[in-house]
Amino acid sequence: MVDTTGLSGKETQLCIVSLIGKSSLIDNQCKSWKLNSLLQMPSVFKNGRNSNQKSSLLTDDYEFYYDKLNNTIYLHLISFHDTYCLLNLMNKINETDDQDNDGETSIRSFNQLWEEKQANFMKKCLICFLLSHIIIISHPSCTFDVNYLRFFRIIETLRYKTKQSITDCIRNLNIPNLSKEILNENRLCIPRVLFVFEYPYKDAMSDQEEKMAIMAQQLEELIYNVLRSAYIITNNTNTSLFCIGANQPYVFIHRSYKESIGQTQQLLSILQGFVKQTKESASNHNIRSFDYSPSTTSGASNYHQDDCKSFKRFLFKHIELALLDGWTNDGVWLNHSRSRDSPKIHFELCSYYTWLKLFNGLKDMFAQDTKNQRLKQPLNILKSNIDPDGKLSEARCRKFLPMAIKHYEEGLPPRYTRIYHEQRLAKSCEYFETYARGACYKRYVQQLIEECTKLWKDSRQLCEAISLTGNPCKNELHRVPGESTFGIDTDHVPVKAHNSKIGFFSASNCGQILQEREDPFDLKDANYEFYQEVNKMLSTKPIYFEFPIFRGTTTNAKAGNKKKKKKHNSSNLIDLSVASELSQTKSINMFSPPSDLIVGGKQRYKEQAIEGEKFEQKEEGDTNNNEWMKAALETPDEQLVSTTEYLEGMTHSESPPGLLPKFSSWSLCCIGRATDYSPTKGIQQPGFLSNLNHLVPWDINPYSERNYRNRGKKPQAGVDRRGYGTSGSNAHTIWDVNVRVYIGCEYECPRGHRFICSSPNHVVRVGPNGGVKDDGQKLVRSDMPLYTPCSCRLNSGTRVWAQLMRAIIVTPNGPIQCVLRPQVVPNPTSPTFFPSYSQPLMLTEDAIWILRFPFIYHGDEEPYYRPKDEEDINQCLVLRGLFSWSDKLS
Structure with a gap:
């Protein structure tokens, strides 16, 4: 949490710029390099390649920078959409699997972990939409990802479902001089969304700059039509999640640049940037005078220097408008002409103290969502929206679980052995597997096993002692006379002799x-x-x-x-x-x-x-x-x-x-x-x-x-075994x-x-x-x-x-x-x-x-x-x- 002690006196009105989106897969890239190059300080925002920072960036979190010179706060949302965070997360999961040696558990826990990560990302994105004036959505390619439509709908639904909880949270903060508009709307303004794409540098040639400008215009048209068709933006801007600039470009194509600066070069760049900012601050406080002159020690190409200048001009046009006039009627326009009936929208800047109080308050509210009963239902809706496949799997598994249990119960004898129980259980699991699908399958299979085992042990379990002829005892689970109890809950077990119900003669x-x-x-x-x-x-x-x-x-x-x-x-x-x-x-x-x-x-x-x-x-x-x-x-x-x-x-x-x-x-x-x-x-x-x-x-x-x-010795002839002699015809x-x-x-x-x-x-x-x-x-x-x-x-x-x-x-x-x-x-x-x-x-x-x-x-x-x-x-x-x-x- 950010310390807000002693900031109540800072009443300078600020513009809040948030950076969200995805990072490139190249060299553990992070999207924060765009802000680092903009501020001329490469180490302001972490780039993920520093080994001492990995442990602190395994979870979704924020990092921000207060630019006093330009009255701007840059907020960067770190998430699993950043490549290095995703790799660190996977390494941590692999290390845990090696310790547990349970692959089945790891697969089951990964689905649950991924769902939690997505839900956490949505909640933090909502804070950005509520407490930002400008939102930069970074994408590592030159194509518009239609998954953003689903992303926008989920954020809008979460904002609507949590409106009352957010209102209560802001009211309980007791922020002095807080306007009623912020309390009623639960946000500073309807934020503008800017889309920043990346174009591979190896394919970017000097003669293609015009083509890139044309591509940006085409992307603007495409994004507008898609958002309009999906009803993400409408004529009634007050109810929209965000708006897009009416007369200003909102798409920028950045030639991708892979930071490869050593520690020494980073320190030199920081020092040079500090000297330059000091000179510019002494000479002119106008925001337009903030010009970017990259150092020759940075090793950046001319294309990258040109991109940084272009990106600065692209972004600071919107920042300047926010600080000077704001946007009061950025509704949807038809054929790029402003609608006459478009209502005036709410826009308000805030001080550093006010923004930090709001930011910490909302962050704590969503961090303790399990203790807030009002957030229970919205968060359940959020989980079902972020994982439609899991929702379908949950529905099918919940439907067919009772049917699988009934399949197990059909034709059961009064008592049966463990082998018979396992055979029936295997058939029930096979029946359940025929209809159940998805990530919830294994969890519901475990419930099926537990329910069937409970049914078997409830007065249906045989003793299963094996006779000396190889036949099992047919009595219910019991103790033989003279045998001591073999468990804690065995007092109810009857005492009787074994009997296999088989007789012999x-x-x-x-x-x-x-x-x-x-x-x-x-x-x-x-x-x-x-x-x-x-x-x-x-x-x-x-x-x-x-x-x-x-x-x-x-x-x-x-x-x-x-x-x-x-x-x-x-x-x-x-x-x-x-x-x-x-x-x-x-x-x-x-x-x-x-x-x-x-x-x-x-x-x-x-x-x-x-x-x-x-x-x-x-x-x-x-x-x-x-x-x-x-x-x-x-x-x-x-x-x-x-x-x-x-x-x-x-x-x-x-x-x-x-x-x-x-x-x-x-x-x-x-x-x-x-x-x-x-x-x-x-x-x-x-x-x-x-x-x-x-x-x-x-x-x-x-x-x-x-x-x-x-x-x-030979016996003599004519002598019988009693010692009497024989003669005549009887002699033998x-x-x-x-x-x-x-x-x-x-x-x-x-x-x-x-x-x-x-x-x-x-x-x-x-x-x-x-x-x-x-x-x-x-x-x-x-x-x-x-x-x-x-x-x-x-x-x-x-x-x-x-x-x-x-x-x-x-x-x-x-x-x-x-x-x-x-x-x-x-x-x-x-x-x-x-x-x-x-x-x-x-x-x-x-x-x-x-x-x-x-x-x-x-x-x-x-x-x-x-x-x-x-x-x-x-x-x-x-x-x-x-x-x-x-x-x-x-």
Whole structure:
């Protein structure tokens, strides 16, 4: 703000000349060089090439010079239409973008910044039109820019809409001796507008001066006709924004001149101009005596000197008229003759003090426009006028935003997932993009996203927790029991268990009961608790082998390190043997196992005893015969099992050694004697498909030559395995003795269909008499697929995949001991899974044993889902070696 202290005594009447318009693109040019050359002081007005001035000229602002000699104030409006200001502004925006690294934000902010710059420029131009007598509009070419018509209309509309606010502002300034005309009209006079064009110097020749004069006259005619046709100037001059001279030229063509003067030359020019002004002031105060004699040190061409003289004569004719007589009837004239009925217009000079008070007052009023409620509506109209494309974009976006939201709402389910929400949102944005246009598009798209997201989160958002089978929870957003709040506004979130609304049918550990189950979200529920609950439904309980689990000695037990410290192969694990005693108890199919039924051999373990799972269910009348196994493990390398850290997940080949899970995902149980199995009838349990419940016979000759060679001794002929000799026709060698074992891999599909496979992806074949046509050798020697297609299909025709869930083996009486060694690769990228008891399971004779595999295979961090690609499914295997045997005598 300009300091007005002590100026009240200066009552000299002044003429105000304002310079607005555009600058040339040459060498960061600024239009202020015209005033600098006029005043013979090159540094009066900033030219933009000085680096120390750039930071202060990034925003629209004024600079003015008070010419006391000629009683004139020159006001220069700096704006983004000046090339150097625009370049500085763009550099500042680029620097901000580099810091923010957000190109999208920069594009959006540039449109808003450009609109603000235009609005600010219009407000400052209005001040020039209100407080100036002469307005010079500079243009960097010789063509009239028709955009000025729109510019004039916007200024006139803004003047009309802000008239009352300007009147109140001037009245509140309390300026002494202020005329009523200024207060009523809100301006000093109807300003004259002069148009100054630039002509390229390289094309300006001495013989073309006459042509340039003719061009100026033609431009005057053109401008007059355009302004008249657009009703910018009319016969009623009092209501016009400006006027043009009736009998004086108002177009000047300036041969463009590019200032290239160094600092030293600028200082010399300033000193020379000061001396010249002093001499002229002492000799003559008449304005006509102000003649311009450029210095030879300026380096300007003769053309430039002539232009400066011509421009001075052109401008000072209007200044002289303003200071002496003013213009009282500059209305529109027809055919260059003054209209008789043209009313007399208001014209008034003002003092320096009065002008500064008015200038500072109006400048402050528009600078604080956000606090003035009266200016709110005019400024909104201004923004819509300066950006018609933005106004159209705003209208179209506002129209189609509700339609895009309605497009999103069509056919919405009661609850849906984030993926479905994003798909619907993408379609809505695509619909909105079809009709919306312009700079407002991105802002309204963001509103569309916010509204649709708000709609989704308002009681339509699904929990989206993923089950262990890969299905999302279908409940609304909720917390599971025992879970603490995970946000500030979550008290309203209900508490309930996850539910994917998908059910499966699964058989119990022993396969005697087929029960429906929910889609599991917890590993313990998937592989342990469900089977525990189903086991309680059995009237007669099978005999279970206890797998080792974690038995912590402290309440602060924690999950162990998920990374394996030392790599080891599942085939070379710690040698652990089991010794268990199974009691005689009433079993399924009226079977009572003998008292010497065991699983494995001896089992001991140093210092720490870790008990496996135990089902202490007692039958009435058998309380004395219901003793269950107790396991103790021994590590020969004295490596103890941790009692403070447990294994999170299931045991696999990459699990850290010494850690056990908190529960077993595997189950091994005995359901009866070997004689309870009928080869012609198969397994009599629910869920089996027709004729697919038969086990595959596996004939084993324990006295084969290869096996005999390992033993180093041939048995004698005529001696049976009990030691009794044979003779006559009944005499035969021991090589003819075979032991038959019945084995099978049972698959189970989600619908509860069960079937037995005799080889990879081949179900067992049964003859008409119930005899099995397959042999168990291929089953023993092959990697069995973990997943195989079931005969059932979905309604869509998609195949249903069955999972290997049980390995069944009927052990006979004989010289062999059957062995189970399960190893599963549930995914091409997964490790090998096996039970927590890593050694081979040595089964007792004369029994039906069922090994139940895990329903879900879970690593240290996430479950391994069934792959979608069939090629990857073929790589999910139960490794060979599941069924094997050993010689009891070895």
